[in-house]
Amino acid sequence: MPPNETTESLATAASRIPVARIVAPRSVAVIGASDDVGKFGGRLIHYLIKHGYQGQLLPINPKRATIRGLPAYPSITAAPGPADVAVLAVPATQLLAQIEECAVAGVGACIVITGKLAEVGPEGEALQAHIVATARAAGMRLLGPNCLGIFNPVDRAMLSSSLALEVDALRPGGVGLVSQSGALMGTLVSLGNEYGAGFSRCISVGNQADLELCDFLEYLIEDDATQVIGLYVEGLRSPRRFVELLRRARVAGKPVLCVKAGRSDAGARAARSHTASLAGSYAAFEAVCRAAGAVVMDDPAAMVFAADALARLPRLPAAGKGVAVIASSGGSTAVLTDQLPAAGLRLGEMSEATRAVLGELMPASHVHLPLDTGSFQNGSTEEGVLACLRAFMADPDIGAIVYPMTTQPRMAGYAALLPPVAREGGKPILYVMTAGSVGDAARRAVGAADFPWFDRTGDALRVLRAMEAEAAGRARAAVTPPQRPAGAGPLPAGLRAGPLTEHEAKCLVAAYGIPVTREHLATSADAAAAAAAEIGYPVVLKGVSRAVVHKSDLGLVRLGLADASALRAAFDEVRLLLEQVAPGAGEGALVQEMARGEAELILGTTCDPDFGPMIMVGFGGVLVEVLKDVQFAPAPLSAEDAEAMLRRLALWPVLAGVRGRPAADVAAAVDALVRLSWLAHDLGERLVELDINPLFLRAAGQGAVAVDGRATLRAGDA
């Protein structure tokens, strides 16, 4: 039985204790508790006490009467109970017996730190399945195995042996995390804590044998203490539920940021070894996240900084605004400005009102972005800097301010200006102090106001980029939901499974209103000539066999046939050739109009095993392979979605019309994408693949035409 099914049926069966009470339990048993913090069980109880756990603590250890001054119990069944949660970090060999005892004792949920289970091979898999079955029979939930437990700074419940808990205290705050890597979670929380970030609840889900990422994502969406959610994902147990939860998070106004392992093949392999996860398609994951308004990032540390910024800074007023760069170092503002384009950001265009404010402070030649406050007439002053910042807050083209401060006199004073201005103005200010310890006073001035700071310009720019993506995701709430265009479907009756011929594939897309070349299938030279006469010369002739994939490579495509004699000759040649390359599988020849276009796209669809029908678009020809300039989105698409896909292509300016070239018919491309997306949607799991390659785009207003296509379907019940 694949793990997905096991998990989901279990999730339904075993739902006695709600997730919220696992995260904030009234009583916790530590199986194998110890006074020795060198042991897992010792660290577990140590951290619970150290971080001020307020509930009932039940140390379980058959050899000791007390542990850390608390009465210890020889077994979980001997302890007063039932405990909401038992935490187990026992060796794998003892795990099953302990889980059985927990079940008998009526424990609500077990947090299983123990590793070396499904992630290491068949034996571990069997043991894991056994444990799950035991828990399931008892209606007991499991977190893990191979996890690092839970940090709940809001309730001071630290159910984890992670060394991240060595800090004196973790700040409570608005960032909730769910991670498939416990070690990474510990490291990230420890990092964020150093920068003043506050966390609500952080959950390491490990092998997700029972409770899985989506259970905690759902909980965090409903949790009042959580404002922003960060996810580290290796492989999803229930992808469709995940997408639905992303939508709910957007409706709840809680940004979701994700890092997913497996962008590279080697990374996917590493994730698989790590928590027994199948990584799934990264491109599909990224596409569904974007469509649902979530933010996909490529670095976990940057994700924590971004989540913290979204929790503690005003959010961007809208996506696509400019950035104001300001500081008293011409060098640092110049360098940061140079870094904006690669980060997908742009400088703002100052309004006349802003220019007027700045003009009072500095020579006219210095009134520009980036702004060097060192060029103030009488030297940089707090009042002057404040006036500039306030002007930026009021400036309609400016969405955010970046302030890359260098070591300078009175730096803490300048830094202290920023939090109130940002809060009053409602726009984020990203304060960067790169210097070492000499910058601490300035950082403290910002941090004292519970305001984030950065010590790398790169971190600030990655965060700002994520804030842009968050604003774009937020705007998706206003995007028109996909509407089926007139004439898109229904699916023709009697669709056959297996590979379709070009003509069949084009009939299918034509049934959804996508224009295709005028063409006729001919099985004799006479019929071909009659078809060509109707279409008008010159024509194209293509030998047809569903056994042949690359027609051109085999010489089965004849372009630019100018008259009937050329056509007849070509027909005979192609028929002979077909008999050689696909004996008995020839189905005649396709007579087709010669189409022309300004630009050539490839449109593709597949049915992703995790996320269902996906649409792909890129430029046709050799470039698609070299540049990998393709975009994905889940079907169906709205027209806005489709146009956004095209605009994200690096080669988009070619469609929009570069010097000396007319703009292509983008509206026709959008329409074809939308219609294809409904076809993919309707085909659903019957869709193996379906490509239009190429779709020729004529000049603006003159339409598009599908010139070639192929499709493979599987049997279904349409």
Add this chain to the structure above:
Amino acid sequence: MPPNETTESLATAASRIPVARIVAPRSVAVIGASDDVGKFGGRLIHYLIKHGYQGQLLPINPKRATIRGLPAYPSITAAPGPADVAVLAVPATQLLAQIEECAVAGVGACIVITGKLAEVGPEGEALQAHIVATARAAGMRLLGPNCLGIFNPVDRAMLSSSLALEVDALRPGGVGLVSQSGALMGTLVSLGNEYGAGFSRCISVGNQADLELCDFLEYLIEDDATQVIGLYVEGLRSPRRFVELLRRARVAGKPVLCVKAGRSDAGARAARSHTASLAGSYAAFEAVCRAAGAVVMDDPAAMVFAADALARLPRLPAAGKGVAVIASSGGSTAVLTDQLPAAGLRLGEMSEATRAVLGELMPASHVHLPLDTGSFQNGSTEEGVLACLRAFMADPDIGAIVYPMTTQPRMAGYAALLPPVAREGGKPILYVMTAGSVGDAARRAVGAADFPWFDRTGDALRVLRAMEAEAAGRARAAVTPPQRPAGAGPLPAGLRAGPLTEHEAKCLVAAYGIPVTREHLATSADAAAAAAAEIGYPVVLKGVSRAVVHKSDLGLVRLGLADASALRAAFDEVRLLLEQVAPGAGEGALVQEMARGEAELILGTTCDPDFGPMIMVGFGGVLVEVLKDVQFAPAPLSAEDAEAMLRRLALWPVLAGVRGRPAADVAAAVDALVRLSWLAHDLGERLVELDINPLFLRAAGQGAVAVDGRATLRAGDA
């Protein structure tokens, strides 16, 4: 008089005190010294004393008898002397008088911290010129104005008011810095110091009114204490000298890393306002640095980390090797592995010997990169990790190891393994500890061995990428110097200034052995027909006028003329059209063969005002404008240089032959680039611009042909 000339003539005249003695002076006068560290003069003397300056200190202040317990002097002329160096942070209004006194007193060099000079406008420029003239007349050197002075940790001479000196001590070490931004320098040194980096000498050159970046670059190349050189550049005073010094640094085995402001237009404007520098062409700067083996980076903090890594880690054995990623967190190794391709890095391919070592430690299914030491049979152990690291050190495809450690038990013990293995094995290990303070013990274990550590994976990857560039730059010592190919030149006699016609431009490139289309200039329809008969139909006809730049847009190009009647008709049409668009400036029509190719390149040359003749190559057509996929290099080129340019193009795989397309004649493209580079070299400053667009490349072995070209020359004395 432009600043370049002022500076360079001065540099020749005023050379009394060597730069080395300015950086390590035996005696230092502080003009305006004070006991008040809130004042510039107070901080200057405070930092000199605090950091243990060993030479003679001369506080100058007319109002005080002693300062910081040292005898103070009312003026520099009253002090025992002459001082090697006087440091001035006086207001601009007093600057000239003080410089004059220094000149009278025979001071060797003045370090002028004072700003608001040439960088703020004409008045400041005049004052700066005055100061320079005064110093020049006295044979006194100047550093600055608008600079932050010098840090010399090796000799404990801190001649600066930078707040970076608030730290207890700056570690001496192998990294030398020269910066056009003082504030940025202070911040960078403060940052590096926090990470254990050691600095030899750091010089802020400010407005470079006299001593300039190249003076200190030359000094650092010769300085025994300096192993690696970092430069922050806004605009160069003497670009050719800069390039020559980069070559000397390479010969001396000292890597040079640069960040240059002005990659974006807005960044260039900021740099100009900042230190009165004209930013020059970023593309040309980057190209000459690469050609000279220097490393151009885009972030100053990353530059400091990279310089430190090159000073304290073994360097890469060679460029192009793979990376081994290893740690006990599957999550962090997966994420880091996913980040490699975007950083221009790749995973290594393990040898059989390495696999055998790993196979002893873990199940066969886990023997892969990235390596998760958590999958060791009996848990991660120091011995196991050590065995893996040593195997990587011996593995021929592995050039470096990245170790992204998360919080884990015994982390300091694992961290302590790394420095000796790296030093013994002679390959760098980049140790990353992202956690906050809980990771300090592990960082200390690495730092105690004087070994670098990172707290961002992004920093480590940027450093590794810079190390790759350093290895590639080092390898340039082995590159064959450019050799003039047979038949490349000489320049034809009697070249005219101004725009050339296509035919003239092609005759010029043909004189350097670049194949051009067969073509004849015809001034009558009869002559055109005769030419076409010789060339063979179909032909192309192009109306010729040097007054016309975009021939095609005006309808002056007729393709595919199939026979004499079509040709004659086209000739008459083109002649009429020319009379309309360029009355009296028509020069007939060019009859040209119809050329075909597999790929289309654009080759360009210009004479950069800073660096001389530069060669550009990119793909022709609409893509060059949209993708900006072009490469630059200084002329002349070796064949290796030319091929490397082509290989750096994103579209390179198109030339190399992607699926279904033949490889293009790369050798012919290389030959054309080399020949064009010699033409540009020979034209030198007479070259305004010269493009071959397109150069058609035929299939491999079948050559290339220049199909169109244009050129503009200025008068010269060839």
